[in-house]
Amino acid sequence: MARRRATVVGAGHTRFGVLPDGPRALMRQAVDAAFRSVDRGVDRSRVEEAFLGTLGFSGWQLGNASAALAEEARIGHAPVTRVENACASAGFALRSGVRAIESGARDVVLVVGLEKMTDSPSAHRRYWLGVSGDTEWERLAGLTFAGVYALMASAHMAAHGTPPEALAAVAVKNHANGTKNPNAQFQKVITREQVLAAPRVADPLGLLDCCPVSDGAVALILAGDDMARTLTDTPVAVVGAGAGADALALQERDSLTQLAATRVAAAEAFRHAPFDRTGVQFLEVHDCFTIAELLALEDLGFADPGGAAAMTLEGATALGGRLPVNPDGGLKAKGHPIGASGASQAYEAFVQLRGAAGARQVVGAERALTHNVGGSGASATVTLFERM
Amino acid sequence: MARRRATVVGAGHTRFGVLPDGPRALMRQAVDAAFRSVDRGVDRSRVEEAFLGTLGFSGWQLGNASAALAEEARIGHAPVTRVENACASAGFALRSGVRAIESGARDVVLVVGLEKMTDSPSAHRRYWLGVSGDTEWERLAGLTFAGVYALMASAHMAAHGTPPEALAAVAVKNHANGTKNPNAQFQKVITREQVLAAPRVADPLGLLDCCPVSDGAVALILAGDDMARTLTDTPVAVVGAGAGADALALQERDSLTQLAATRVAAAEAFRHAPFDRTGVQFLEVHDCFTIAELLALEDLGFADPGGAAAMTLEGATALGGRLPVNPDGGLKAKGHPIGASGASQAYEAFVQLRGAAGARQVVGAERALTHNVGGSGASATVTLFERM
Numbered sequence: 001m002a003r004r005r006a007t008v009v010g011a012g013h014t015r016f017g018v019l020p021d022g023p024r025a026l027m028r029q030a031v032d033a034a035f036r037s038v039d040r041g042v043d044r045s046r047v048e049e050a051f052l053g054t055l056g057f058s059g060w061q062l063g064n065a066s067a068a069l070a071e072e073a074r075i076g077h078a079p080v081t082r083v084e085n086a087c088a089s090a091g092f093a094l095r096s097g098v099r100a101i102e103s104g105a106r107d108v109v110l111v112v113g114l115e116k117m118t119d120s121p122s123a124h125r126r127y128w129l130g131v132s133g134d135t136e137w138e139r140l141a142g143l144t145f146a147g148v149y150a151l152m153a154s155a156h157m158a159a160h161g162t163p164p165e166a167l168a169a170v171a172v173k174n175h176a177n178g179t180k181n182p183n184a185q186f187q188k189v190i191t192r193e194q195v196l197a198a199p200r201v202a203d204p205l206g207l208l209d210c211c212p213v214s215d216g217a218v219a220l221i222l223a224g225d226d227m228a229r230t231l232t233d234t235p236v237a238v239v240g241a242g243a244g245a246d247a248l249a250l251q252e253r254d255s256l257t258q259l260a261a262t263r264v265a266a267a268e269a270f271r272h273a274p275f276d277r278t279g280v281q282f283l284e285v286h287d288c289f290t291i292a293e294l295l296a297l298e299d300l301g302f303a304d305p306g307g308a309a310a311m312t313l314e315g316a317t318a319l320g321g322r323l324p325v326n327p328d329g330g331l332k333a334k335g336h337p338i339g340a341s342g343a344s345q346a347y348e349a350f351v352q353l354r355g356a357a358g359a360r361q362v363v364g365a366e367r368a369l370t371h372n373v374g375g376s377g378a379s380a381t382v383t384l385f386e387r388m
Numbered sequence: 389m390a391r392r393r394a395t396v397v398g399a400g401h402t403r404f405g406v407l408p409d410g411p412r413a414l415m416r417q418a419v420d421a422a423f424r425s426v427d428r429g430v431d432r433s434r435v436e437e438a439f440l441g442t443l444g445f446s447g448w449q450l451g452n453a454s455a456a457l458a459e460e461a462r463i464g465h466a467p468v469t470r471v472e473n474a475c476a477s478a479g480f481a482l483r484s485g486v487r488a489i490e491s492g493a494r495d496v497v498l499v500v501g502l503e504k505m506t507d508s509p510s511a512h513r514r515y516w517l518g519v520s521g522d523t524e525w526e527r528l529a530g531l532t533f534a535g536v537y538a539l540m541a542s543a544h545m546a547a548h549g550t551p552p553e554a555l556a557a558v559a560v561k562n563h564a565n566g567t568k569n570p571n572a573q574f575q576k577v578i579t580r581e582q583v584l585a586a587p588r589v590a591d592p593l594g595l596l597d598c599c600p601v602s603d604g605a606v607a608l609i610l611a612g613d614d615m616a617r618t619l620t621d622t623p624v625a626v627v628g629a630g631a632g633a634d635a636l637a638l639q640e641r642d643s644l645t646q647l648a649a650t651r652v653a654a655a656e657a658f659r660h661a662p663f664d665r666t667g668v669q670f671l672e673v674h675d676c677f678t679i680a681e682l683l684a685l686e687d688l689g690f691a692d693p694g695g696a697a698a699m700t701l702e703g704a705t706a707l708g709g710r711l712p713v714n715p716d717g718g719l720k721a722k723g724h725p726i727g728a729s730g731a732s733q734a735y736e737a738f739v740q741l742r743g744a745a746g747a748r749q750v751v752g753a754e755r756a757l758t759h760n761v762g763g764s765g766a767s768a769t770v771t772l773f774e775r776m
Contacts, residue, residue: 003492049631060448063519064474067636067766077652079631079767081480084470086452092469096484103491104391131451243437243467248455264465378455379467 003272006101006109007228007235007388010038010221011347016335017185019215023058023065023116026217028072030112034219039232042108042221044073050080050110051097053090054339056128057082059120069112073219086132087288089113090342091243091372091381094220098238098383101224113343114217125213129338132375134249146210146289148250148376150202153291155256157204160306162294164204168195169312170290171208171333174326177319178333180360185214185335195290209290214335218343220350228388234354239275240384242268248378261380262299262371269369269382277301280384281365282324282352283317284345286373287332293317293325296371300382319360327352327360342372342381349385391660394489394497395616395623395776398426398609399735404723405573407603411446411453411504414605416460418500422607427620430496430609432461438468438498439485441478442727444516445470447508457500461607474520475676477501478730479631479760479769482608486626486771489612501731502605513601517726520763522637534598534677536638536764538590541679543644545592548694550682552592556583557700558678559596559720565707566717568748573602573723583678597678602723606731608738616776622742627663628772630656636766649768650687650759657770663755665689668772670711670740670750672733674761675718681705684759685713688770707748715740715748730760730769737773 012033014026021029035044050069057065066080073080083093090113097111117125130139133148156162172192178184190208198206228235244264247253254260270276277300285296297308302323311317317325328334328348331341349368351357366387373380400421402414409417423432438457445453454468461468471481478501485499505513518527521536544550560580566572578596586594616623632652635641642648658664665688673684685696690711699705705713716722716736719729737756739745754775761768 060516060519062523063516064521064636064763064766066473067633067763070633070766071635071640075633077632077634077648079480079633079649079653079769080473081484081631082472084472085454085468092467096469096487099484099487099491099493102493103487105487105490128448128451131448133452135450243469244465245455245458245463245467246465247459248452252459260465261467265467375452375455378452378458381467 004102004104005225005237005239006098006222007225007237008220008346008350009223009228009231009235010034011350012037012219013183013344013347014217015183016214016216016337018118023114024068024072026116026215027069027112027114030217030219031073034221038221042231044075046108047075047078047110048106048108049078049100050075051093052080052082053093053113053342054082055084055086055089055115058116059124059128073110075110085379086374087338088342088372088374088379088381089339094342094346094383095241095243095381097222098241101222107224107227109222111220111222111343112217113340115337115339116215117213117337118215137249137251145376146202146205149289149291150205151250152256152295153204156291159257162309164196165192166294166309166312167209167290168192170287170293171195173318174287174330174332177327177360178329181328181334184329184333185212186333205289211288211331211336214337216335216337216340218340218347220343220346235388236350236353237386237388238383239386240269240273242266242382243380245379246377248375259295259299259377259380261377262296262373265380265382266300269384273384275367279367280369282327282362282368284326284348284370286371287326287330288336300371324362327362345370345372346383353385353387392490392492393613393625393627394486394610395613395625396608396734396738397611397616397619397623398422399738400425400607401571401732401735402605403571404602404604404725406506411502412456412460414504414603415457415500415502418605418607419461422609426609430619432463434496435463435466435498436494436496437466437488438463439481440468440470441481441501441730442470443472443474443477443503446504447512447516461498463498473767474762475726476730476760476762476767476769477727482730482734482771483629483631483769485610486629489610495612495615497610499608499610499731500605501728503725503727504603505601505725506603525637525639533764534590534593537677537679538593539638540644541592544679547645550697552584553580554682554697554700555597555678556580558675558681559583561706562675562714562718562720565715565748566721569716569722572717572721573600574721593677599676599719599724602725604723604725604728606728606735608731608734623776624738624741625774625776626771627774628657628661630654630770631768633767634765636763647683647687647765647768649765650684650761653768653770654688657772661772667755668757669753670715670756671713672736672758673713674759675714675720676724681713688759712750715750733758733760734771741773741775
């Protein structure tokens with residue numbers, strides 16, 4: 001039978017960065033913007049359920065985040081579920097929203113991703129981010145997320161001869177893209193020389209290889225494909241959704257140079273999709289560190305193992321290249337408010353596939369892939385979008 | 389069309405109480421027991437996805453709970469989603485698992501509820517539980533969850549003349565039931581006089597009106613109804629699932645004596661169910677405080693407003709009464725490991741409807757309702773079960 005699909009019919013995005021507003025205000029701004037964006041409007045009373053992806057909801061200063069969203073979104077007694085999967089929280093929340101519609105249980109669903117990070121003291125933030133990594137073998141030994149990705153980068157360099165210039169090229173490209181995204185935290189061009197000369201955080205990763213600490217929220221309004229056109233002429237369908245998991249500690253995984261969670265998620269997303277990898281016109285991948293974008297290209301099946309470096313260096317992943325990656329600036333330049341990033345990727349798919357991405361528009365884009373990772377690869381989601 | 393339903397085909401339950409084991413070990417024990425309980429066995433490789441309900445995963449000492457479950461459950465690269473909705477975390481996790489099957493996306497799903505509470509210092513625990521309540525109007529003013537429920541109890545007494553003896557009768561009944569549940573934290577009969585004479589926590593609620601602080605984990609194995617009988621001769625179907633939300637702060641709600649979230653959840657659960665309230669043979673309700681059981685009976689539609697007290701005092705809700713409530717001892721006597729409670733209720737439905745509840749068996753039970761509440765009524769789930 002023709003399976004019912006979920007579509008995105010509206011989306012709202014706060015600016016990402018060091019913002020004055022608290023977590024409730026950020027959610028409210030994103031949700032209000034999402035409702036305003038629905039071309040023919042949709043009354044809030046039609047939202048039957050909501051899902052919220054957030055890691056720490058203001059660094060554990062506040063709890064019961066789902067209750068806060070229920071209040072701020074003004075959706076009456078519609079249930080709200082909080083989903084937390086570290087940096088992939090919103091990817092998993094989106095998946096829950098999609099399933100609510102695919103199951104036939106719901107017609108209109110709200111999905112929100114949120115993080116308020118910059119109001120926590122850095123020592124506290126290091127702790128509440130740190131516990132998303134392995135505790136026994138990594139955190140208590142002093143290994144941070146930058147350190148974990150640095151180990152993967154070193155292994156990748158050893159296995160494939162990946163040059164530092166390829167990592168730098170990711171940062172340079174994503175910063176260039178960020179200058180075209182008014183929501184991006186960094187809207188400043190950087191050079192390869194600056195990246196290579198930046199202070200080391202965890203060798204071979206320097207300061208400009210790392211995504212920043214960010215505040216932000218993103219809201220998506222989903223509707224069944226059978227009713228989407230009553231709300232907008234240009235809905236964007238979710239045509240594939242996959243997820244995968246792996247061990248949290250790097251040493252427990254089969255490979256240091258591949259994320260199995262991404263590979264499993266991608267295989268699932270494409271299994272019943274109406275197109276294969278050759279049909280995808282741009283990617284939004286989880287580039288929390290520059291090496292992560294190279295790993296993503298390979299694990300998602302758009303480059304052979306070790307092949308992402310050359311692909312990046314030759315400009316294939318730039319805006320205007322044959323497969324633009326992170327046209328919105330990615331986590332690297334747009335910012336990475338943990339629980340919001342997966343929803344922000346979907347936002348980008350939505351605006352791009354509607355041809356509304358302005359200066360960063362991927363010309364003629366009709367099909368996109370988004371990729372969200374939690375806990376250095378302990379979990380991942382891959383979602384496929386197509387303009388209806 | 390005949391909608392695909394989820395069924396419970398296996399379930400495992402640790403003892404609840406002050407336990408020596410940590411959160412990972414508790415999950416592992418519950419999951420292992422659940423796999424052992426599947427009559428004809430099910431290989432772990434057949435689990436396609438898992439959902440984990442947990443509030444704080446060891447009081448925030450550890451994060452990325454979904455990754456920990458992926459490791460402890462030994463389910464390979466199957467994705468795991470953590471769901472957090474305060475004390476209703478497992479109710480919402482179960483709902484996610486049910487939907488994964490109803491949507492046709494999955495055949496076999498694992499749902500786990502977990503909380504490890506007793507290894508946190510009490511000041512820390514007070515904080516990480518407290519933030520699930522309203523911060524601005526309640527917590528910062530010193531109002532605890534006991535205080536919030538005490539306000540509801542006082543209002544209920546004022547509105548309906550509910551006598552303190554009715555609250556005490558809930559505690560006495562649930563402790564009596566707990567003596568018949570080998571997993572219960574308290575397996576000791578108490579008297580009405582003891583409840584009434586116990587030290588006051590938040591008047592009119594005394595120490596014996598309050599559920600305890602508990603460790604514990606529960607695992608459920610779900611399968612599609614079209615394949616359930618290949619795994620067991622006695623699957624238990626989920627035939628209704630509803631959820632609702634309300635404001636977090638009591639003062640923002642329409643009523644002090646009703647939980648709108650429960651009422652909305654119940655209405656949804658029964659909307660497409662194959663039976664109405666008269667078909668339900670026992671209830672598992674969220675009795676975090678004795679008043680909560682009376683509210684639940686009324687909000688779920690099994691008693692008129694103000695009618696639950698008489699129903700309880702006349703013994704209708706006791707084992708052997710016309711509508712047994714909390715035959716497993718409820719949160720009050722069985723214990724309340726926050727994120728596990730919703731799954732524990734489903735466990736009870738499973739064993740009761742299979743006729744395997746031993747000394748606490750509700751004779752001839754074929755249909756049951758479970759009810760899980762988060763944040764003093766900010767969210768609620770209602771789930772209906774029927775023996776297939």
